[in-house]
Amino acid sequence: xxxxxxARAHPAPGATCARSAREHxxxxxxxxxxxxxxxxxxxxxxxxxxxxQSMPFGPGDLERLTAVLGQGEVQARVEALGPTLxxxxxxxxxxxxxxxxxxDQRLSYQIEIATxxxxxxxxxxxxxESLAALDARLSESGLDAAAPNASPSSS
Amino acid sequence: MRKRPDKTLGESLRxxxxxxxxxxxxxxxxxxxxxxxxxxxxxxxxxxxxxxxxSVIWLSxxxxxxxxxxxxxxxxxTLEDLxxxxxxxxxxxxxxxxxxxxxxxxxxxxxxxxxxxxxxxVDGSIPGPDANPGFSTVAGHSNYDIxxxxxxxxxxxxxxxxxxxxxxxxxxxPNPTGAMSVMDLVRDKPVINVPGCPPIPxxxxxxxxxxxxFGRLPELDAYHRPLAFYGQSIHDRCYRRPFYDKGxxxxxxxxxxxxxxxCLYRLGCKGPTTYNACATMKWNDGTxxxxxxxxxxxxxxxxxxxxxxxxxxxxxxxxxxxxxTLLGAGAxxxxxxxxxxxxxxxxxxxxxxxxxxxxxxxxxxKL
Numbered sequence: 001x002x003x004x005x006x007a008r009a010h011p012a013p014g015a016t017c018a019r020s021a022r023e024h025x026x027x028x029x030x031x032x033x034x035x036x037x038x039x040x041x042x043x044x045x046x047x048x049x050x051x052x053q054s055m056p057f058g059p060g061d062l063e064r065l066t067a068v069l070g071q072g073e074v075q076a077r078v079e080a081l082g083p084t085l086x087x088x089x090x091x092x093x094x095x096x097x098x099x100x101x102x103x104d105q106r107l108s109y110q111i112e113i114a115t116x117x118x119x120x121x122x123x124x125x126x127x128x129e130s131l132a133a134l135d136a137r138l139s140e141s142g143l144d145a146a147a148p149n150a151s152p153s154s155s
Numbered sequence: 156m157r158k159r160p161d162k163t164l165g166e167s168l169r170x171x172x173x174x175x176x177x178x179x180x181x182x183x184x185x186x187x188x189x190x191x192x193x194x195x196x197x198x199x200x201x202x203x204x205x206x207x208x209x210s211v212i213w214l215s216x217x218x219x220x221x222x223x224x225x226x227x228x229x230x231x232x233t234l235e236d237l238x239x240x241x242x243x244x245x246x247x248x249x250x251x252x253x254x255x256x257x258x259x260x261x262x263x264x265x266x267x268x269x270x271x272x273x274x275x276x277v278d279g280s281i282p283g284p285d286a287n288p289g290f291s292t293v294a295g296h297s298n299y300d301i302x303x304x305x306x307x308x309x310x311x312x313x314x315x316x317x318x319x320x321x322x323x324x325x326x327x328x329p330n331p332t333g334a335m336s337v338m339d340l341v342r343d344k345p346v347i348n349v350p351g352c353p354p355i356p357x358x359x360x361x362x363x364x365x366x367x368x369f370g371r372l373p374e375l376d377a378y379h380r381p382l383a384f385y386g387q388s389i390h391d392r393c394y395r396r397p398f399y400d401k402g403x404x405x406x407x408x409x410x411x412x413x414x415x416x417x418c419l420y421r422l423g424c425k426g427p428t429t430y431n432a433c434a435t436m437k438w439n440d441g442t443x444x445x446x447x448x449x450x451x452x453x454x455x456x457x458x459x460x461x462x463x464x465x466x467x468x469x470x471x472x473x474x475x476x477x478x479x480t481l482l483g484a485g486a487x488x489x490x491x492x493x494x495x496x497x498x499x500x501x502x503x504x505x506x507x508x509x510x511x512x513x514x515x516x517x518x519x520x521k522l
Contacts, residue, residue, distance in 0.1 A: 024394045024395075024397060025397055026394060048194075049192075049193035049194060049196075050193070051186075051187050051192070051193050053187055053435065053436070053441060054187070054190060054435050055435065056392040056393065056394050056434045056435050057394060058394025058395065058416075058447065059394075059416075059447060061394065078176060078180075080173075080174050080176040080177035080180055081173060081174075081177035081180050081181060082180075084180060099180055099183060099184050105440050106440065106441060107180075107184040107187070108183060108184045108187035108188075110183070110187070110193055118179065118183075118196075119176060119179060119180060119183075123175035123176060123179065125175055126174075126175055126176075
């Protein structure tokens with residue numbers, strides 16, 4: 001097992017034949033779809049998600065697409081049911097979201113056209129519980145009781 | 156635990172410490188798995204929250220275990236996730252720990268306690284009622300008797316692999332064991348065919364996930380295949396299709412066309428008459444698929460593919476049917492019913508009887 005490199009065993013789709021420089025023409029329609037989605041986002045705030053794994057990409061198509069989109073300033077990682085890697089592209093509002101399993105295998109690879117990818121936002125149910133969560137942690141820490149001018153919790 | 160779990164999937168996942176973000180991720184990847192648009196993730200979340208794990212009985216008959224091997228390669232969900240989170244797999248020869256009478260007792264218990272609600276998954280063809288039952292038995296009982304007994308109170312039957320769906324290799328001429336498909340034998344239950352030799356693992360789990368999420372069977376084509384995965388031909392989704400359109404073909408496996416990655420049509424590719432999801436879902440965790448590896452599609456998800464002419468001869472079509480009819484057969488929307496099943500079986504037989512090789516030029520004229 002020690003000589004077995006998991007990263008080589010589970011390459012990203014399309015990466016195996018990246019040597020191919022041939023143009024299969026499948027990146028361009030996706031780029032046009034992204035353009036239309038961006039227009040909708042700017043005009044009405046409507047968000048769009050594109051599942052790249054449902055695309056009939058040939059060798060090199062995915063690399064060609066991501067190369068055109070480029071790399072932006074933001075990278076994020078969410079640890080929930082395995083890692084999810086988020087990369088802003090050079091186009092603001094266009095995000096690459098790579099859902100991976102606990103074994104770091106790709107589950108889904110999507111493009112989100114949104115101000116912020118959905119998985120980065122706190123869930124509304126979690127947000128509703130945030131004050132109670134903070135109060136509980138404050139209480140557990142004992143900091144509020146130890147403070148010189150401690151006052152009873154407002155809640 | 157044989158009895159259908161009392162907890163919903165949402166409750167069960169929360170008990171396991173799954174966060175709401177984790178649940179959202181599960182729904183996003185489930186949408187991808189079911190070949191649904193990512194925008195449906197919220198609807199999937201609402202459905203999964205209330206879903207209950209169905210009891211599943213997996214029957215293996217005249218098969219090579221390749222379909223189970225394929226299932227164990229599923230990575231989203233993994234086999235472990237499938238068994239522990241999505242379904243209650245109560246009987247499976249190869250995977251279960253129990254054996255002998257204890258194994259059969261598990262099947263009977265699951266049937267009794269989940270009457271009318273359990274799913275039956277079948278891989279392998281079945282020697283028909285008129286065949287010698289000795290060709291394939293389990294615990295001393297014929298495959299036919301076990302199948303009919305088990306499906307009697309099932310909610311639905313999923314035929315996994317081309318052998319279960321269409322008879323497959325055991326049914327190839329001269330069909331020495333009298334092999335029949337599940338839909339040849341089961342007439343009064345919904346039958347979903349998930350053909351392929353083997354099927355793509357994600358398609359197997361995708362069909363189960365669809366039943367779990369929506370509580371009903373997916374939309375099917377005339378051969379009872381889920382349209383979400385079998386709705387388009389390999390040819391139409393093939394990344395080499397632009398070369399076909401330009402008339403650029405590999406003529407041999409070692410010529411310049413092959414090296415350039417041109418269309419494999421003249422090397423016998425059955426992509427134009429084959430409906431499957433290989434071109435998008437691919438194999439080995441989405442790494443590649445036969446055509447990307449330089450080999451023509453064999454058409455393994457189609458009826459009678461073993462008897463449909465040489466694998467390396469240009470595609471054959473039944474001359475008595477127009478190509479439009481043939482190409483449309485898989486894409487045509489279907490509903491579950493005996494009438495359609497009978498039509499499909501009849502067409503399968505007609506197709507096999509009338510297949511004639513045609514030249515590329517002849518086919519292109521028809522297309």
